[in-house]
């Protein structure tokens with residue numbers, strides 16, 4: 001089930017973007033990896049908090065503590 005980092009398609013060009021969870025949960029936006037696309041993906045602060053909580057569970061399963 002855990003086959004590598006989570007990815008989402010870029011809403012502008014559909015290029016697969018690796019979700020940098022630490023970056024997103026810090027409130028920063030993620031730049032598209034396609035050099036011809038200048039889309040940036042960001043999430044709202046409250047969503048970032050939810051994502052951080054959701055991923056906390058995964059980290060705990062792996063035995064990684066913060």
Ligand SMILES: [Zn+2]
Pocket residue numbers: 010011012013014015032033034037038039
């Ligand atoms: Zn893009």
